[in-house]
Amino acid sequence: MVQWVYNFGAGAADGRAEMKNLLGGKGANLAEMASIGLPVPPGFTLTTEVCTRFYEDKCTYPTELKGQVAKALARVEERSGQKFGDATNPLLLSVRSGARASMPGMMDTVLNLGLNDWTVAALAKRSGDRRFAYDSYRRFVQMYSDVVLGIELSHFEKLLERAKQRRGVKQDHELVAEDLEKLVMDYKARVHVEIGMDFPEDPHEQLWGAVGAVFNSWMNQRAKTYRQLHDIPESWGTAVNVQAMVFGNMGSDCATGVAFTRNPSNGANDFYGEFLVNAQGEDVVAGIRTPQELTIKARKSHGSDLPSLEEVMPNIFRELCTMRQQLETHYKDMQDIEFTIQQNKLYMLQTRTGKRTAHAALQIAVDMANEGLISKSQALMRLKPELIDQLLHPTLDPKAKKQVIAKGLPASPGAAAGKVVFSADEAVRRAKDGEKVLLVRIETSPDDIHGLHAAEGVLTTRGGMTSHAAVVARGMGRPCVAGAGAVQVDYAAARLSVGSVTVQEGQILTIDGVTGEVILGEVPTVPPQLSGAFGIIMAWADEYRTLQVRANAETPNDARQAKEFGAQGIGLVRTEHMFFDGGWPRPPACR
Known part of the structure; x- marks a missing residue:
């Protein structure tokens, strides 16, 4: 029988990092992080092959999938100590996409899945915070209605603005529990108006609706555009990751953040990122609230008055720094990570190879080679030609x-x-x-x-x-x-x-x-000035290269600039008649 579902969590996983073609980048790295002992909330991955079959079979699933998902969900319940849909200790889930190539924000996500009028009461009782519970419910109804039911977000944004006006406040977090409870009712009423049906209360119906929406998002217009821009084949498909929710918005001892193990703008070996206290992940990325810096150094550099994570939660910060080092040593590349802190416990939600600028790519490659993480030849092979092209801009x-x-x-x-x-x-x-x-x-x-x-x-x-x-x-x-x-x-x-x-x-x-x-x-x-890491990389390239012609030129200006950048030879790419029929002087022999 084909294995369509792979489990991860509690220090074990069915998959590993090398299986990203099958599990997608996110699923493969969640499995890898769980296997090396990082605190990853338990979950499971529906493979990219499910996505391929989904489209081949007119948006239907393999017959074995439902049973495999049920077994995987039971494993998550066992590992988390919670039960999906339970009215006393409910398990809530996130449902996220994960293609083999990173496509940040191009496909859909649903958070807080499993909430309904019964489980929200249990969440309020368990957390001791009714406002938190109804804020989570409000977020879920809004996100699910947008992603799964196809209802325009503007309908919910108007209702949210109206609620803030009634309370006389400007920020979402200033609404109280009663405001949010009424807002949920208003949201659901709007859903009925828009689609003529009630918002789904059955957690299992919610789960399959979200899974289908994530698979469908592989073919949305923004995902298609991104694939075209980055040469990602449509046939690859996306995996779907279902994972136990952890909450960064449960109080002042909670937070959520995004970080890079090195600076993705200039390549400096600095911990680089942002976080928010008492927030969920989308708050950081969307910029709804002003994010805070991870480190004291970054806070001072950017002139921020808001305290850094290093100051607010020093023990958690030290733990995160240890994980930063562990991830770089393991993956041997700069990582882009997402994390959540729930009641002073740190959880890792994602790691992936971080996107970086051309300058940062050069600096990181040189530094990692000098640190012994990678070899000189590996450093050279990481630098794609288009990255070098970016360095040549004014x-x-x-x-x-x-x-x-x-x-x-x-x-x-x-x-x-x-x-x-x-x-x-x-x-x-x-x-x-x-x-x-x-x-x-x-x-x-x-x-x-x-x-x-x-x-x-x-x-x-x-x-x-x-x-x-x-x-x-x-x-x-x-x-x-x-x-x-x-x-x-x-x-x-x-x-x-x-x-x-x-x-x-x-x-x-x-x-x-x-x-x-x-x-x-x-x-x-x-004009650009190329020095430092660029010079080092070019010197290393000299150690490995066998070809001495290093530039093509179509005009005398191109040739002069190539020489300034250190070209030892010029390849003339125009044909013979293009040079001489139009009266160009015959060039000297190229050396």
Whole structure:
């Protein structure tokens, strides 16, 4: 019988890291982390082969799948000491996608699954916090209605705003338990209005609805766009990971965060990331609240008044640092991790190879080779040609006059200037017409992927260094300034303002992803200066290479620049008649 479901948790797993083609990157790494003793909440993975069969068989599942899922769910209940759907000690689940290639935010997730009018009462009693229970329920109904039932989020956002107006508050976390309980009722009423059916109360119905929605999200438009941009075959499919929930929003001794084991912007060997006390994971990524830094060093560097994790939870921070070292030693590469702290206990929810800028890729490869984690040849093979290409782009002229109107977080380095646009669709439209554009959003979402690709760079008014905009921009090599809170965006009027300065759509702004500056107009640039890690990598390449011609050139300017970068030979790629029929001087012999 085919094994469609693989278990993990409690220090054991059916799978391992090398099985990412079958278990997806997330499932394979959850299994690996569990196997090496990291605190991973128990769960199970439905393989990518289920996804393939799902589409081949007109969105139906293999006949053995239901029974295998039931056995795996019983194993999670045993390991967690909770029971799915129980009215006294309920097990709640997360359902997440996990393709073999990282596709951050492109597919769907459902959290807090298993809540209904009975289990929410049990959660309130068990946690001793009715507000927490109903906030979790509110989040679940909203997320499930969007992801599974296909109801526009705007309906729920309007109801949420109305609830805050009634209470006279501005932030979600200022609502009290009674507000949230009524909000759940309002959400459910809206569901009935929109689809003519009640919100599903049966936890098992919820589970299969969420699993189907995640498989279906493999073929949503943003996932298709991302696959096209990154050459990911449609035939690979996605796995689905079902995992026991842990809560970062159960009180002041709880938190959630995203971190990189090294700085993904410049490659420095610094623990790099953000967290929020009393929050769930999507709060950090979406930028709804201002995130806090992991370390004292980072907090001081970014001028934040909010305490770091190192200060708020020093014991947890030390434990996280130990896991950081363990993961890098095990995987021998920089890792992007997600973690949750529930009542002073640390849980690891994900690890994957972290996306990084070209400068960071060079620095990390050199440092890891010098540290003995990898060999010089491994360091060279990690550097793809397109990463080196990113290093050859100009930077802002430090001597140029500039009118800085705002400052945010330097989330992805490089300089970008372009006409301001406020939607992904407008970015694509103008880029197709040959215009350089700068995408400005309050916060980006996975649905903006096509606009991020079309734009020269991205500016957001919310979010931090690990926000969606920052992570995707780094992966694409786009400059990004995030969390520029002084910038006020008015989508309806198609303009932004900073104090007395107003910028209309179509006017030019420049962003500096190194300093975080937002600058009025276009700032002159200077050619790149390649030194440091680049020079070391080139020296190592000399030790292994056998070919001495290292550059192609079509014009004399190309040839001069190639020589400046150290080329020992120039390959002329134009044909003979292109050189001489048009009157070009016959070039000297290439050496």
